[in-house]
Amino acid sequence: MRRALQCPARGALVGLLAVAACSTPIDGRPVVVVGSKAFTEAVVLGEVIAQLAEHAGADADHRRQLGGTRILWEALLAGEIDVYAEYTGTIVEEILAATDVAGDDQVGRELERHGVRMSGHLGFNNTYVIGMLEDVAEELEIRTVSDLAAHPALRFGFSNEFMDRGDGWPSLRTRYALPQENVRGLDHDLAYRSIESRSIDVIDLYSTDAEIEFYGLRPLEDNLGHFPAYQAVLLFRDDLVERAPAVVEAILGLEGAIDEGEMVAMNARAKLELVPESVVAAEFVEARFGLQTEVVLEGLLDRFARNLRGHLWLVSVSLLAAIIIAVPLGVVAARLPRLGLGILGVVGIVQTIPSLALFVFMIPLLGIGAPPAIAALFFYSLLPIVRNTHAGLMSIPAAYLDSAAALGLTPAARLRLVELPMASVSILAGIKTSAVINVGTATLAALIGAEGFGQPILTGIRLADESLIMEGAVPAALLALAAQGCFELAERWLVPRGLRIESGA
Amino acid sequence: MLELEEVSKRFGDQVAVGPLSLKIAQAETTVLIGPSGCGKSTLIRLMIGLLAPDTGSVIFDGESLAVADLPTVRRRMGYVIQEGGLFPHLTARRNVTLMARHLGWDPGRIESRVAELATLTHFPLDALERYPVQLSGGQRQRVSLMRALMLDPEILLLDEPLGALDPMIRAELQGELREIFRALNKTVILVTHDMGEAGYIGDTIVLMREGRIVQQGGLRDLVETPAEDFVHRFVHAQRGAREILGGGG
Numbered sequence: 027m028r029r030a031l032q033c034p035a036r037g038a039l040v041g042l043l044a045v046a047a048c049s050t051p052i053d054g055r056p057v058v059v060v061g062s063k064a065f066t067e068a069v070v071l072g073e074v075i076a077q078l079a080e081h082a083g084a085d086a087d088h089r090r091q092l093g094g095t096r097i098l099w100e101a102l103l104a105g106e107i108d109v110y111a112e113y114t115g116t117i118v119e120e121i122l123a124a125t126d127v128a129g130d131d132q133v134g135r136e137l138e139r140h141g142v143r144m145s146g147h148l149g150f151n152n153t154y155v156i157g158m159l160e161d162v163a164e165e166l167e168i169r170t171v172s173d174l175a176a177h178p179a180l181r182f183g184f185s186n187e188f189m190d191r192g193d194g195w196p197s198l199r200t201r202y203a204l205p206q207e208n209v210r211g212l213d214h215d216l217a218y219r220s221i222e223s224r225s226i227d228v229i230d231l232y233s234t235d236a237e238i239e240f241y242g243l244r245p246l247e248d249n250l251g252h253f254p255a256y257q258a259v260l261l262f263r264d265d266l267v268e269r270a271p272a273v274v275e276a277i278l279g280l281e282g283a284i285d286e287g288e289m290v291a292m293n294a295r296a297k298l299e300l301v302p303e304s305v306v307a308a309e310f311v312e313a314r315f316g317l318q319t320e321v322v323l324e325g326l327l328d329r330f331a332r333n334l335r336g337h338l339w340l341v342s343v344s345l346l347a348a349i350i351i352a353v354p355l356g357v358v359a360a361r362l363p364r365l366g367l368g369i370l371g372v373v374g375i376v377q378t379i380p381s382l383a384l385f386v387f388m389i390p391l392l393g394i395g396a397p398p399a400i401a402a403l404f405f406y407s408l409l410p411i412v413r414n415t416h417a418g419l420m421s422i423p424a425a426y427l428d429s430a431a432a433l434g435l436t437p438a439a440r441l442r443l444v445e446l447p448m449a450s451v452s453i454l455a456g457i458k459t460s461a462v463i464n465v466g467t468a469t470l471a472a473l474i475g476a477e478g479f480g481q482p483i484l485t486g487i488r489l490a491d492e493s494l495i496m497e498g499a500v501p502a503a504l505l506a507l508a509a510q511g512c513f514e515l516a517e518r519w520l521v522p523r524g525l526r527i528e529s530g531a
Numbered sequence: 532m533l534e535l536e537e538v539s540k541r542f543g544d545q546v547a548v549g550p551l552s553l554k555i556a557q558a559e560t561t562v563l564i565g566p567s568g569c570g571k572s573t574l575i576r577l578m579i580g581l582l583a584p585d586t587g588s589v590i591f592d593g594e595s596l597a598v599a600d601l602p603t604v605r606r607r608m609g610y611v612i613q614e615g616g617l618f619p620h621l622t623a624r625r626n627v628t629l630m631a632r633h634l635g636w637d638p639g640r641i642e643s644r645v646a647e648l649a650t651l652t653h654f655p656l657d658a659l660e661r662y663p664v665q666l667s668g669g670q671r672q673r674v675s676l677m678r679a680l681m682l683d684p685e686i687l688l689l690d691e692p693l694g695a696l697d698p699m700i701r702a703e704l705q706g707e708l709r710e711i712f713r714a715l716n717k718t719v720i721l722v723t724h725d726m727g728e729a730g731y732i733g734d735t736i737v738l739m740r741e742g743r744i745v746q747q748g749g750l751r752d753l754v755e756t757p758a759e760d761f762v763h764r765f766v767h768a769q770r771g772a773r774e775i776l777g778g779g780g
Contacts, residue, residue: 429616432579433630433678434606443629447620522620524662 056270058084061098061107061394064091064473065214066297066488067152067234067289071111073307075260075277077319079109081311082276089394090303091484093382093473094187095120100389101475102261103140107394109262109277113152115254117144117261119192137261145260146281150234150289153256154188155245156198157231159221163244170249171202174228178205183226185214193254194230201252215487232256234286236294258284283314297489326497329482333498336396336477337505340468344400345461348407352460353453355408356415357441366416373408381406381467385474399471399478406467407460414456418449450521458513465506469498479505532557532718533578533686537587539742540573547573548742550587555686560712560719562733564726566765570742571722575690578720579610592685606630609679613691615671617663623674624659631681648677651711669700676711686718693728705731726769738762 058079062072069090076086089107092098099121101107112121117133127136134144156171158180163169166177174180188194189211198204206228212220217229218237231238231245233256238245260277267274288310295306308319324332355373359366381402388398422445430444446453472480479498486494517526532555539549548570555561563571576582577589580596588595591604617626624645625632631641649656652673663671672692679687692708693701709732712719723729729736730750738745738753746758757763 425612425614425616426618428576428581429610429612429618431581431601432605432608432610434602434604434608434682435630435633436602439633443633444618444620448618450620524618524620524622524664527662527664 056084056273058086058109058266058270058273059107060086060088061092061101061110061475062088062090063095063098063110064093064484064488065232066303067232067293068111069303069488070292070296070306070310071148071258073303074280074310075109075111077304077307077311077317078276078279078315079270079273080319081315081317082270082272084270084273089475091472091481091488092394092475093385093484096386097389097394097474100386101394102142102263104390104393105263105265106389108266109260111148111258112144112261113256113258114147115153115193115256116191117259118254119194120187123192138264141264142261143264143267145262145278148258148260148280149282149284150286151255151257152232152234152286152289154193154253155231155233155238155248156228157238157243157245158228159224160242160244162227163246168244168246170247171198171252172249174206174246175202175204178207180206180208180227181225182206182209182228183212183217183220184209184230185217186211187214188230193252198252201250213487215490219490234289234293236290236297240294240298258289279315284310300489300491330497330501332477333479333481334501336481337465337468337479337502340396340399340403340471340476340478341461341464341505341509344403344468345407345457345464347400347404348411348460348464349457351404352408352411352456353415356412356453357419357446359412359416360419370413370416373412376405377409379405381470382473385471389474394475396471396476398474399468399476403464403468403471407464410459410463411453411456414452414459415449418452418456419445421452422448447522448525451517451525454513454517454520458510461509461513462506465502465509469502532592533720534590535574535577535587536590538577538584538589539586540570540577540582540584546742548577549584551742551744552587553737553744553747555718555720556735557718558716559734560721560732561735561737562729563720563722563737563739564724564729565739565745567724568741569739571724571739572690573742574739575688575720575722579605579608579688606634606682607685609682609684609687611672611675611679611687611689611692613694614668615663615675617671617675617678619663622660622662623654623666623670626663626674627659627677627681629678634682644681644683645677648680651680651714652676653707667700668696669704672696672704676708680715684717686720687712687715689719689721691722691724693723701728708732726766738765740765 060072060076060079062068072088072090076088079086092101095116098107098110102110114130114133118127122133122136125136127133130144137144158168168174168177184195195209210226217226218241220226221229222241231243233245237243260280262274292306292310295301296303302323304321308321311317311319355369359369384402384405385398388401392398392401426444426448430440435443468478469480469483471478472484479502481498482494483498486492486498534555535551535553537550537552540547563574565571573582577584580589580601583597588597591599596604621629627645627648628641631644645659646656649659654670654673654677658666658670666674675692693704696704705728712732721732734749735747736750736753737747740761746753746762753762753766757766
């Protein structure tokens, strides 16, 4: 009932969009929503949790590969997900960075204040490690992080999270007095490719990464003991204990159940052998708990259809809403110049908010999945339409405006019969721009769990699988072209013929 | 019918018009003329309420435009501007009938009115389906005039209606306009900077300079009894070909 009840509470802003996000328990089975971050180990753990929850009698839904700690944490607090796998170091350094806590007991108490519980350690420590190619390290005689200080020309490429976090690059640089200037932030999975192609020399690794061996990397010894422990734990909502006690009991069975070797092996199965995470998880659950899971794998066509539907839904709803709101806003901006400056300013500023940040803002209001993505895409679609509507109206020569007024048309009739038709070329151009931007930006919506062509891109990046990336990128590009084509066709019947004639008869 | 009382209008620091008073003669053609920037266009725009006067009032049919419902009043006025101001997204016919359709006239009435106006303005019926860009300058002005006359207004205002046309077409249309105005027997106010046009079309000529009326009367009055030297100079400033040949030969 909890999930059903929270819907009306979200208010009018959410409207119909939220309805799809609210699931109700079917035939009394509790619904448990599992989250996972956008890297393979997290997705495997998410699958394991989901399968255990299913075996414990729940309907488990796995919202896989969400775009980062902040998004998972906000989603957990908002009740959008019930449980996900996290690391103690991340909890201390990132989630609770504002509070000064140390030790599992203190962390546990602090988490409880947010209505979140932490399990015991799952059994492996996935801490940060600094690594470089074995042959380069050998040649430069680098074994420890301290040894890096003697080579200021080395090029560092760190994951974006590592660049920002409390125990990440800023403090590592201070701790080891590292002189390197050439330091870039990039996606963790891209970092492996970059170091393989030798365009960077030093990256941050997770100690359970399967790639350490695969790419022949040397993990450098953290000789000053800089990195805290990153023990894997489960974070779950307080209310799960009452709602689904059997599920909580089942997933707590993971405490001490996965050692580092097992995790590395599972990561290697998923990432290097490209075995689907659900299969890897099912093998583990069977081996460890003796529970058999039937894994249904989705075919390429089904997946494509699902992504296409998801993408079209995101784009069409957000674009339609943007048109309905932005055209009147553009009209108001043209009519009331002072207010217009404000309107153009605000929609311009909205455009500058990074999409990931906007997604995170949306989670407390709209949860995860399509609704917050649609809201964000809606905001991004406003500027071109408002601006072009405004510009289209402002560029109508005064002679026509005078003629319309002198005919005796009321202001509303002038707008409808003369000004909007005359501005239609410009307005449509704005909508076309918005549509193309929208189709592209919608791929990022995968970061907050929305379905669409961003999903295979995200999975493809995570698994370093180019064909999967193409499975998302190519249709998204074609969709953008199709959107443009559609609006060019629409021009033929939306733009009055008189405005499309080039010269005299 | 139309009267200006102590009307003045400024743009920023610049006085554009007045203060001046002017009574437009009923069922006559009054021409506003003067050099560029004399305020004649401002004056006609004040008359149809496209501009509001800073002081004084514009009285139409006993009511000040300041308190009147402008859209309603304007439907009793017809207005033509230089180059026509025809809406490019509408065909000639839809330009002409726009207001009547908006007011919900029945199609039969619209159809017969259009036919009547096309005859009056010598506009070919088959060209009514063309868009403004597909018409010549002269044709555009005919359509613009038809549009202004569609609702059979009590008063017709034309702001440099022939200003953008080449001389041959212009001379031809001047003749036609004069015929049309005679036939309509309406109150007409026309702005021009061409003395010949003013004298040919106008019953009364209002000569303006720097926002004020210098002299008002028939062409003969202006020529024979100029109120001041400026009137004499203005009237004789535009020389005809014959005059040039006579003077220079």
